Amino acid sequence: MGTFVVTGSASGIGAAVSRHLGEAGHTVVGVDIRDADVTADLASPAGREAAVHAVQAMTDRLDGAVLCAGVGPTAPLDVIVGVNHFGTVAVLDGLEPLLAAGTDPAVVVIGSHATTVTPLEDTSLADTMLAGDEDAALAAAAALPGFAVYALSKQAVTRAVRHRVTAWGDKGIRINVVAPGPVATPLLDATREDALLGAAADALPKPLGRVGVPDDIAAVALFLVSRAAGYVHGAVVVVDGGTDCIARPDAVC
Ligand code: NAD
Numbered sequence: 001m002g003t004f005v006v007t008g009s010a011s012g013i014g015a016a017v018s019r020h021l022g023e024a025g026h027t028v029v030g031v032d033i034r035d036a037d038v039t040a041d042l043a044s045p046a047g048r049e050a051a052v053h054a055v056q057a058m059t060d061r062l063d064g065a066v067l068c069a070g071v072g073p074t075a076p077l078d079v080i081v082g083v084n085h086f087g088t089v090a091v092l093d094g095l096e097p098l099l100a101a102g103t104d105p106a107v108v109v110i111g112s113h114a115t116t117v118t119p120l121e122d123t124s125l126a127d128t129m130l131a132g133d134e135d136a137a138l139a140a141a142a143a144l145p146g147f148a149v150y151a152l153s154k155q156a157v158t159r160a161v162r163h164r165v166t167a168w169g170d171k172g173i174r175i176n177v178v179a180p181g182p183v184a185t186p187l188l189d190a191t192r193e194d195a196l197l198g199a200a201a202d203a204l205p206k207p208l209g210r211v212g213v214p215d216d217i218a219a220v221a222l223f224l225v226s227r228a229a230g231y232v233h234g235a236v237v238v239v240d241g242g243t244d245c246i247a248r249p250d251a252v253c
Contacts, residue, residue, distance in 0.1 A: 001025040002063025002103065004225070005055055007042065007091055010035040012185030013110060013221075014068035016214030020222050021066075029055055031091070032069065042069050042087030043079050045134075052094030061101040064225040067091060068110045072187040073150035074194045077141045084153035085129045085137070089160050099173050106174040106225040110217070111158040113181045113240040117204070117247040118151035125149065129156035130163075147197060154179075158236055165234035174233045176224045181240020183212040207242030 004021050008014030009030030018028045030036040031051050038054040041047035055062075069091075070084045088109060099105040125144065128137045129152070141149045158177050168175050182188055182204060188211065192198045220239050223229055238244050244251075 001027070003027045003029065003059055003061065005029045005031060005062060005065040005067075005091075005095060007031040007051075007065075007067045007088075008069035008110075009037075012068070012187060013180065013183060013214045013217045014066070016218035017066045017068060017221050020215075020218045024222065026063075029058060031055070042091065043082035045086075045090070048087055048090035048094070051091060055095060056098065059098065062095060062098040062105065063102040064106045064108075065091075065095055065099065066108045066110070066221050066225065070110065070187070072191050073114075073146040073197055074190045075146070077144070077146060077149050078138050080146065080149045080153050081129065081134070081137050081141050084150070085156045085160070086134050088157050092160070092164075096168070096171075096173070100171045102173075104227055104230070105172065106229070107168075107176070108221045108224045109157060109161050109175070109177050110221075111161075111177040111179040111236065112151070112154040113179045113238055113244050114147075114151040115155045115158055115179060116238070116244050116251070117181075118147060120148060120151060120155075123152060123155060125152040126156040126159065129153065130159055147200075162234050162236075169233060174224075174229070176229075176232055176234065177236045178217060178220050178224065179236055179238045179240070180217045181212060181238070181243045182206075183214060183217055185214060204243050205246040207246065210241065212239065212241060 006018045009018045010032040031038040040051035
């Protein structure tokens with residue numbers, strides 16, 4: 001059995017992933033801003049560094065990680081940028097040496113189907129995030145609505161994963177993205193309660209007649225970090241009950 005880091009372990013998808021990993025016999029190191037083995041604020045550079053150092057102090061190897069920590073489109077814009085992109089990438093890269101020492105290591109980053117269902121005219125904010133300039137990204141985000149900053153933060157982190165397939169593949173670490181659709185968690189509750197975004201969230205087509213539950217996402221994440229997924233690398237697995245097909249019926253990936 002392996003040792004896994006799960007960020008965002010205190011709630012929603014991260015809590016479900018932690019429970020599934022634990023039930024499978026793995027050791028889980030939860031990282032969250034509250035109620036976790038490692039308590040750290042991934043919105044700040046100091047919090048990200050502290051999180052990585054705390055994990056390094058607990059283990060000299062990791063067999064996987066599932067990075068779920070994130071905030072939704074109703075959060076302050078700087079927190080969306082700070083947690084969803086920069087926090088995720090800092091933990092990802094900070095843990096890479098521990099993962100390289102693991103057995104069949106594999107990582108899943110939780111993205112979002114917002115990357116495909118959100119109409120976006122200008123994606124330059126994602127480019128700025130990928131360039132690693134957090135100050136410039138925060139300045140650019142300040143001019144945009146929360147739903148666009150959220151979608152672009154998820155686009156950037158998804159691209160960041162895909163950009164790592166060669167370097168991480170060389171080290172034997174598989175890395176993939178799960179892109180959920182609407183999932184019943186406090187994050188979705190906050191979106192649905194928002195005066196502007198609530199109606200749009202509720203109007204999303206639901207071909208299966210329901211929103212997801214955290215276990216729907218955890219099951220796919222567990223498969224992706226398992227040896228059964230040994231040839232899945234750099235994939236973006238959409239788990240949204242079919243909503244993306246309604247938005248983009250002729251897209252083939
Ligand atoms: P959630 O609010 O239940 O869980 C998010 C977790 O992240 C919480 O435990 C929270 O404390 C933690 N977190 C937030 N800010 C943090 C910070 N600064 N530092 C450390 N931890 C922090 O929401 P969820 O729906 O389970 O979200 C998990 C992931 O799934 C997020 O990345 C989210 O963007 C993504 N997602 C969710 C949905 C949805 O509809 N719920 C859809 C698509 C993608």
